[in-house]
Amino acid sequence: MTITKATTHVTQNEALVFERSQTGRRGYRLPALDVEETSPDELLPAELRREDDLEGVPELSEPDVVRHFTRISTWNYNIDLGLYPLGSCTMKYNSRLNEKVARIPGFANLHPLAPEEDAQGALQVMYELQQHLAEITGLPGVSLQPAAGAHGEMTGVMMIRAALDARDGTTSDEAQRRKLMLIPDSAHGTNPASAHLSGFTVKTIRSTSEGLTDLEHLRELCAAGEVAGLMLTNPNTCGIFERNIREICDIVHGAGGLVYMDGANMNALVGVARPGDMGVDVIHLNLHKTFSTPHGGGGPGSGPCCCTAELEPFLPVPRVVKTGAAAYKLDSERPQSIGRVKAFYGNFGMHLRALAYILTHGHDGLREATEAAVLNARYIAQGLAETFDRPFDSPPMHECLFTDKRQTRKGVHTLDIAKRLIDYGFHPMTIYFPLIVQGAMLIEPTESVGRAELQQFVDAMKEIAREAVEDAQTVLDAPHTTRVGRLDEAAAARKPVLRWRPAEKAAGA
Amino acid sequence: MANVPEGLYYSKDHEWLRVEGETGTVGITDHAQHSLGDVVYVELPKSGETFAAHDTFGSVESVKAVSELFLPVAGEVTEVNESLTDEPEKVNTDPYGDGWMLRVKLSNRGEVDSLLSAAEYEDYIGSLE
Numbered sequence: 001m002t003i004t005k006a007t008t009h010v011t012q013n014e015a016l017v018f019e020r021s022q023t024g025r026r027g028y029r030l031p032a033l034d035v036e037e038t039s040p041d042e043l044l045p046a047e048l049r050r051e052d053d054l055e056g057v058p059e060l061s062e063p064d065v066v067r068h069f070t071r072i073s074t075w076n077y078n079i080d081l082g083l084y085p086l087g088s089c090t091m092k093y094n095s096r097l098n099e100k101v102a103r104i105p106g107f108a109n110l111h112p113l114a115p116e117e118d119a120q121g122a123l124q125v126m127y128e129l130q131q132h133l134a135e136i137t138g139l140p141g142v143s144l145q146p147a148a149g150a151h152g153e154m155t156g157v158m159m160i161r162a163a164l165d166a167r168d169g170t171t172s173d174e175a176q177r178r179k180l181m182l183i184p185d186s187a188h189g190t191n192p193a194s195a196h197l198s199g200f201t202v203k204t205i206r207s208t209s210e211g212l213t214d215l216e217h218l219r220e221l222c223a224a225g226e227v228a229g230l231m232l233t234n235p236n237t238c239g240i241f242e243r244n245i246r247e248i249c250d251i252v253h254g255a256g257g258l259v260y261m262d263g264a265n266m267n268a269l270v271g272v273a274r275p276g277d278m279g280v281d282v283i284h285l286n287l288h289k290t291f292s293t294p295h296g297g298g299g300p301g302s303g304p305c306c307c308t309a310e311l312e313p314f315l316p317v318p319r320v321v322k323t324g325a326a327a328y329k330l331d332s333e334r335p336q337s338i339g340r341v342k343a344f345y346g347n348f349g350m351h352l353r354a355l356a357y358i359l360t361h362g363h364d365g366l367r368e369a370t371e372a373a374v375l376n377a378r379y380i381a382q383g384l385a386e387t388f389d390r391p392f393d394s395p396p397m398h399e400c401l402f403t404d405k406r407q408t409r410k411g412v413h414t415l416d417i418a419k420r421l422i423d424y425g426f427h428p429m430t431i432y433f434p435l436i437v438q439g440a441m442l443i444e445p446t447e448s449v450g451r452a453e454l455q456q457f458v459d460a461m462k463e464i465a466r467e468a469v470e471d472a473q474t475v476l477d478a479p480h481t482t483r484v485g486r487l488d489e490a491a492a493a494r495k496p497v498l499r500w501r502p503a504e505k506a507a508g509a
Numbered sequence: 510m511a512n513v514p515e516g517l518y519y520s521k522d523h524e525w526l527r528v529e530g531e532t533g534t535v536g537i538t539d540h541a542q543h544s545l546g547d548v549v550y551v552e553l554p555k556s557g558e559t560f561a562a563h564d565t566f567g568s569v570e571s572v573k574a575v576s577e578l579f580l581p582v583a584g585e586v587t588e589v590n591e592s593l594t595d596e597p598e599k600v601n602t603d604p605y606g607d608g609w610m611l612r613v614k615l616s617n618r619g620e621v622d623s624l625l626s627a628a629e630y631e632d633y634i635g636s637l638e
Binding site for chain 2: 189415431432433435438489494
């Protein structure tokens with residue numbers, strides 16, 4: 001066994017914060033009142049007041065709290081520890097500069113209800129980010145409102161609904177509306193969910209043996225009529241560029257539909273190819289993937305929508321517009337808009353970080369990042385080509401896909417390989433997605449990792465493949481070096497414990 | 510090797526159908542439960558709902574993924590295996606017995622002929638590997 005990246009290490013045990021509570025402990029004491037005390041009865045209606053002296057709320061000192069969270073944070077794997085190769089998630093490094101910019105007091109302390117004239121700097125940041133995203137996607141209309149990828153998807157799909165209704169005169173004519181949304185079988189599950197929530201009926205397009213959208217099937221579905229649109233991820237979730245994208249868009253447009261692109265995999269395209277040039281009508285971007293804002297752990301996310309000039313009237317309001325040399329305003333006078341999709345203006349802190357990322361990189365830098373992301377994925381694809389089964393031959397873009405086909409002969413499955421990878425010091429890859437590939441392992445290294453660590457990962461995977469043959473039990477029982485071993489995921493899902501209770505109450509329950 | 514009992518009808522979506530008179534009982538095959546892994550939740554329709562052949566009648570969730578369930582033939586649901594709500598693991602342990610999902614009143618007995626026999630289904634899953 002040659003584990004080079006990780007070693008066992010003493011970690012602190014830590015009880016739940018409720019269990020650490022000690023009556024009377026405090027983190028902060030207020031000074032004595034220097035004004036006359038007012039009775040709570042005069043300030044709050046009785047029914048809104050709590051009379052149980054905050055029973056159950058943990059009582060802790062400041063060091064208790066700091067140590068509690070620091071200890072449990074050391075049990076975690078995070079982007080600052082190393083490669084985090086979750087496919088389709090683009091777990092790239094979140095630069096410290098982004099954080100510095102987001103903490104500039106004029107931005108960080110700006111009240112969301114501040115009048116426009118006092119928020120010109122923030123509006124300029126949003127406007128400039130919109131301009132950059134428009135240039136990157138080749139789609140001139142931009143809204144920064146959506147707060148996450150799936151939210152951006154739904155916004156895009158709602159815009160398609162509104163645009164078709166306006167074009168076909170079916171705004172108030174439910175029966176005549178185009179209802180059919182086409183989605184490839186390799187898509188993210190959020191795509192059909194967004195379409196369904198927006199009132200569309202979903203039909204699934206088959207993938208070919210190359211892992212691409214089946215053009216014949218697409219033509220067939222389009223010929224049946226009623227097509228409202230297509231939702232396509234490019235590169236798709238197999239990590240393969242849909243090289244027929246122009247033709248795909250032509251087929252859908254020819255049938256009277258619009259093309260929505262899921263921008264989840266834009267990290268393969270930024271600075272190299274533009275969805276607008278491919279024929280896409282509307283796309284969402286994930287700032288928390290492609291543009292290095294925090295991903296996971298509550299982000300928060302940000303999923304801007306970019307669209308063609310034809311779809312621009314339907315973007316959410318308010319829009320951020322430029323009215324003079326250095327003057328910006330919020331414009332809500334858009335009668336065809338789908339309306340607001342988020343309180344205030346989206347997750348502004350993420351807009352700042354994404355703009356910082358774009359400006360730090362510049363044109364050439366963005367392109368280099370994309371090239372490095374694709375090169376890194378191909379390095380892994382090449383390194384593991386002899387060891388793991390690859391379901392599709394096409395060269396991968398920013399992520400590469402393998403299966404457990406060769407390892408299952410010895411009873412070792414994708415889940416076991418992923419768990420064993422933890423012992424080698426890596427966060428596992430995405431497993432069992434895309435759904436069309438049995439035992440899928442989807443690996444996305446991003447550009448934020450150098451060759452040495454890529455090779456460590458390749459070596460770890462090869463070593464696990466060797467173990468799967470020579471010592472399968474070690475892989476089946478993994479992980480071995482973590483605080484807890486293999487968890488019973490089925491029991492956790494079948495009989496979930498959803499709420500903590502004090503030990504004596506739990507025992508009595 | 511997956512268990513494929515004789516006397517049942519099979520679909521390429523990996524559902525089985527047992528026909529008794531006008532009633533069909535539906536579940537997922539041993540091959541399907543094995544591919545899905547540990548089943549943690551089964552979502553089924555209500556009695557009285559009607560479906561066309563190949564309609565989605567529910568979904569099955571395993572620790573890996575959620576998969577749709579397709580009714581092999583058209584029919585009206587007459588009974589649902591309520592016990593799967595609390596014991597979804599029956600789908601893994603006894604897919605052709607206690608893990609059954611629906612009973613339907615067949616709308617068109619003739620549709621059964623388009624389904625696969627045990628031998629045909631066995632060939633079919635063999636061709637997938």
